[in-house]
Amino acid sequence: MPETIPENSIGVVTPQMLHFDQPLALECGTTLPAYDLIYETYGTLNEERNNAVLICHALSGNHHAAGYHSMEDRKPGWWDSAIGPDKAIDTNRFFVVSLNNLGGCSGSTGPTTINPESGERYGPDFPIITVEDWVHSQARLADQLDIEQWAAIVGGSLGGMQALQWSITYPDRVRHVMVIAAAPKLTAQNIAFNEVARQAIRTDPEFHDGHYERENVLPERGLKLARMLGHITYLSDEAMGKKFGRELREGQINYSFDVEFQVESYLRYQADSFVGQFDANTYLRMTKALDYFDPAGKHGDDLSAALRNTTAQFCVISFTSDWRFSPARSKELVRALLDNDLKVNYAEVTANQGHDAFLMAIPHYLNLFSTYMNRVANEGGF
Amino acid sequence: MLRPDQEMICHWIQPGTRILDLGCGDGSLLRHLMDHHNVEGYGLELDDSKVLSSLKSGINVIQSDLDHGLSDYFDDDSFDYVIMSLTLQAMNFPDQLLEEMLRVGKQGIITFPNFGHWRNRLQLLLGGKMPVTKTLPDTWYNTSNIHLCTVNDFEALCMQKGIRILERTVVDHQHRQPALLKLAPNLLGETAIYRFERLPYHQ
Numbered sequence: 405m406p407e408t409i410p411e412n413s414i415g416v417v418t419p420q421m422l423h424f425d426q427p428l429a430l431e432c433g434t435t436l437p438a439y440d441l442i443y444e445t446y447g448t449l450n451e452e453r454n455n456a457v458l459i460c461h462a463l464s465g466n467h468h469a470a471g472y473h474s475m476e477d478r479k480p481g482w483w484d485s486a487i488g489p490d491k492a493i494d495t496n497r498f499f500v501v502s503l504n505n506l507g508g509c510s511g512s513t514g515p516t517t518i519n520p521e522s523g524e525r526y527g528p529d530f531p532i533i534t535v536e537d538w539v540h541s542q543a544r545l546a547d548q549l550d551i552e553q554w555a556a557i558v559g560g561s562l563g564g565m566q567a568l569q570w571s572i573t574y575p576d577r578v579r580h581v582m583v584i585a586a587a588p589k590l591t592a593q594n595i596a597f598n599e600v601a602r603q604a605i606r607t608d609p610e611f612h613d614g615h616y617e618r619e620n621v622l623p624e625r626g627l628k629l630a631r632m633l634g635h636i637t638y639l640s641d642e643a644m645g646k647k648f649g650r651e652l653r654e655g656q657i658n659y660s661f662d663v664e665f666q667v668e669s670y671l672r673y674q675a676d677s678f679v680g681q682f683d684a685n686t687y688l689r690m691t692k693a694l695d696y697f698d699p700a701g702k703h704g705d706d707l708s709a710a711l712r713n714t715t716a717q718f719c720v721i722s723f724t725s726d727w728r729f730s731p732a733r734s735k736e737l738v739r740a741l742l743d744n745d746l747k748v749n750y751a752e753v754t755a756n757q758g759h760d761a762f763l764m765a766i767p768h769y770l771n772l773f774s775t776y777m778n779r780v781a782n783e784g785g786f
Numbered sequence: 787m788l789r790p791d792q793e794m795i796c797h798w799i800q801p802g803t804r805i806l807d808l809g810c811g812d813g814s815l816l817r818h819l820m821d822h823h824n825v826e827g828y829g830l831e832l833d834d835s836k837v838l839s840s841l842k843s844g845i846n847v848i849q850s851d852l853d854h855g856l857s858d859y860f861d862d863d864s865f866d867y868v869i870m871s872l873t874l875q876a877m878n879f880p881d882q883l884l885e886e887m888l889r890v891g892k893q894g895i896i897t898f899p900n901f902g903h904w905r906n907r908l909q910l911l912l913g914g915k916m917p918v919t920k921t922l923p924d925t926w927y928n929t930s931n932i933h934l935c936t937v938n939d940f941e942a943l944c945m946q947k948g949i950r951i952l953e954r955t956v957v958d959h960q961h962r963q964p965a966l967l968k969l970a971p972n973l974l975g976e977t978a979i980y981r982f983e984r985l986p987y988h989q
Contacts, residue, residue, distance in 0.1 A: 717846075735858060738848060742859050748828070750848045751837050768834055775841045 413480060414446045414471035414488045414495050419511065422548050428506075428541060431534045431696075438520070441545055442511030443467050443503035446487060447495035449551070455786045456551045457493055457777075458542060459483065459502040460559030460566035463634070463690045464682060466510035469502040470495075483560075485765040492773035493558065497781045501549065505566075506541050507533040507689045515685035516617070528614025532689055535562075535697045539569045543577065556580035556780045560762035561729060562690070565697045568737070571716040572699050580780045582773075584721045585762035587733035588707050588740070589698040594728065597637055598691040601630035605684045614685050627684045628675035635674050640725035640758035700740075707736065708743035717747040719776040721769065723761040724754050749776065788818055791871055791897040794955055794979050798895060799823050803866035806830070806891060808852055808883075809873030813840030820845065827865065830856075853878040856886045865891040872977075874898045875931040881943060888949065888984045897979045900956060902936030902972040920959050921976045937972040944982060953981040 409415045421442050428436045444467050449456060459469050461482070470487035472480055486492040487500055504512040507530060515530040546554070557578050559567040564586025571581045590598075605611060608626030612619050636644075648667040663669045703709035718741050722734035731752045741748040753769045755761040761769070788796070792815045799805070801823045807816045810829025819825045829847045831837050840847035848859065852873070868891030874880045875898050887894040899921045909917035916926040924931065935943075937956065944951055956967050956975025967974045 739859050742828070742848075743861070747846050748848065749841060749846050750850075751834075751841070752849050754834065768838070771838055772841060775838060779841075779844060 409472065409475075412488050412490050413484065416474060417444050417446065417468075417471040417481075418473075419444050419467055421511065422545065424541075424544055424548075426544070428537070428544075430531050430537050432532050434531045436506070436513070436531070439506060439513035439541070440511070440517075441503050441506070441513075441541065443501055443545065444469065444471075444481075445549075446470055446500040446502075447498050449499040449549075450786055452786075453551060454553065454555060454784050455497060455499050455781070456546075456549070456554050457498045457500045457780075458546070458554050458557045458567075458570075459487070459493075459500060460538075460542075460557065460563035461502070461505065462559070462561035462563045463694065464678070464687075465563065466508060467502050467504040467512075468510070470500070482763065485763070486770065486773060492770050493777055494774070494781070497786055498555065498777070501545070501551070503542065503545060505533070505538050507531075507686060507693075509683035509686040514683070515614075515689070516683050525617050526685075527617060528685055530685060530689070532692050532696075535565050535569045535693055536573060538566055538693070539573050542566070542570070543574055546577065552577065554578045555784050556582060556777065558582040558584070559586070560584040561586055561759065562694055562697075565694075569697075569699060571714040571718075572710060575713045575715045578716050579783070580719070580776075581716045582719045582721070582776065583734070583737060585723055585726055585729050585734075585759055586737075587729045588700060588737045590695055591733075595695050597633065597728075598695055601633050602688055602691055604629035604633070605688060611684065614688075616684070622679065623684045624679050627679050627682065627687060628672075630687060631675045631678040631682075632671045635671060637728045638759040640727065640756055642725060642756045643758055643760075646756070707740035711740050711744050711746070714741075714744060714746060719749045719751075719772075721750075721762075721772060722752050723757070723759070723769075724752060725756045726759045726761060728759040788814060789871070790957060791977050791979055792818075794957070795869060795871065795895055795897070796823065798953065798981050799825065799867060801825070804864070806856075806860070806865045806868045808868065808870040808887070809876075810840055810845065810847060811836050813843035813845040813847060815869070815871065816840075816845045817843045852883060855882065856890050860890040862889055863892065867891055867893050867895055869895045871895075871897040872899065875934050877933060880933045880935075881947070884943070884949070885947065888982075893952070893981060893983045894949075895979075895981050896940075897977055898935065898940070899931070900937050900972065900975045900978045901934040902938060903976045904973050905976075907973075919976075937975060937978050940978065940980070944980075948985040949982050950985045951980055951982045955979045 419442050423440050425438050468481040469483040470481040504510040507514045509516050515526050519526045557567040557570050564583040567581045570578050605626035608623035610621040611623040651666040699710040700707040720734050722731035738750045751772050803825050805825045805827035807829040810831050816829050829845050830850050832851050837849045868887040877883050905919050906917040956971040956978050959976045
């Protein structure tokens with residue numbers, strides 16, 4: 405709980421909701437007749453309306469990227485290290501928009517929302533949403549906020565994929581793109597991890613083909629396993645070793661299957677706290693969005709061709725110990741951007757935190773981040 | 787602020803061209819060329835703090851290790867000039883990088899400390915020790931200059947690789963070019979500056 409709001413925090417923020425009546429045709433073939441998007445904004449939109457930055461969230465993220473919802477909040481938003489007054493995305497200069505994506509479970513229309521047609525929760529009937537669908541929905545949010553062109557779109561991991569997709573789908577509507585700890589598509593190994601996570605959820609006896617809410621139960625065990633697996637892949641071997649080593653909780657081996665090693669305790673804690681706040685049907689859909697993302701796929705597996713209409717300037721950042729979205733994957737993107745003679749910057753940050761590094765306050769990373777955003781602001785003249 | 791060898795390079799660059807700067811440091815050469823010669827291009831740099839400085843200078847910088855070559859990023863003939871200033875001598879495979887420069891660029895521009903300079907010769911001859919000079923201030927065990935060469939060495943390598951030297955300048959440590967330097971560049975030049983291209987049809 406922050407007894408006082410830190411000076412470089414955006415402070416207490418209140419989410420807002422927008423309703424969209426215009427049907428949204430999805431890649432999977434179905435159409436969402438109407439939907440809501442929950443979002444937060446930080447900073448002020450200038451008169452020229454050219455200082456807006458869109459934040460795209462990753463798998464388990466949401467609209468609450470910075471600041472606090474109340475003085476009772478234990479923690480600030482998930483990217484508070486990078487967003488706020490005088491931070492990398494300086495809210496004194498930028499107007500920041502952060503939303504919960506469609507299919508999410510934090511307020512935007514998703515599996516936990518009541519389907520107006522049936523009067524019941526969508527549950528498993530909620531369609532599978534793709535990155536491109538999200539980008540279309542985000543563009544409508546931009547329309548509603550009267551933002552014709554984003555100064556920058558910034559995202560890490562799955563969020564970076566959305567930022568990249570924006571530059572392909574709406575090249576005229578974004579000037580700068582920051583793609584952090586992401587990839588132009590998942591590898592087989594990455595899809596395999598996602599499939600294990602999905603199987604953990606779907607084979608939980610309490611899953612009931614996704615109708616668990618109707619049965620008044622939750623597929624807790626499955627969701628926990630999925631989260632545990634995810635966490636292992638978001639950290640590096642080195643980071644885990646440093647944090648936990650082989651440390652025992654009670655200082656001795658008990659020859660039991662209770663929690664003995666600290667790392668087991670950590671994983672269980674992460675899993676337990678996740679279950680209360682995340683929906684299993686949403687988790688399944690987020691992993692599918694990751695798997696399906698492949699802009700090159702529509703251009704004969706030629707990423708450079710997929711980026712032919714892109715005009716945005718790019719800053720791509722990867723982390724040395726990130727094996728889930730390794731530097732090599734970011735380089736593939738950089739190569740394709742260079743093929744199109746686009747303005748590209750690329751930095752590989754030395755960090756041992758694995759994929760999670762993109763959320764952490766690593767000084768060199770934040771220096772690069774703020775330097776690039778500074779360039780965005782200077783170019784925009786604000 | 788440009789180093790004198792970089793100032794020399796600027797005289798050789800045609801305006802409006804595309805440039806790749808290998809080992810771009812803090813980005814000041816490319817920045818200068820963008821501001822005054824209307825060029826566009828990229829800088830490649832490995833060092834973290836220099837990548838940050840380059841980003842600050844407003845150039846487009848790609849963090850990468852030149853010892854891995856340029857094939858990860860660039861097709862043949864992508865640039866008018868590929869520049870490498872005071873970097874060649876720190877490479878693991880300078881000969882291969884030279885070829886890479888002329889694969890991705892029409893012309894190459896290189897500057898390097900001339901190991902044949904008389905001070906180096908004198909220190910080695912009289913003291914029997916690896917030279918330490920203003921141009922080469924590090925000791926043998928902590929220097930990053932692992933592949934030092936002389937003006938004659940470099941030109942021999944160019945000959946061997948079918949590289950045509952278009953322009954050569956050598957400067958002393960005050961970066962002057964007195965007339966004497968032209969007579970004995972390998973003896974009197976401290977820093978060598980070359981512009982070169984591929985010989986057509988070289989096998």
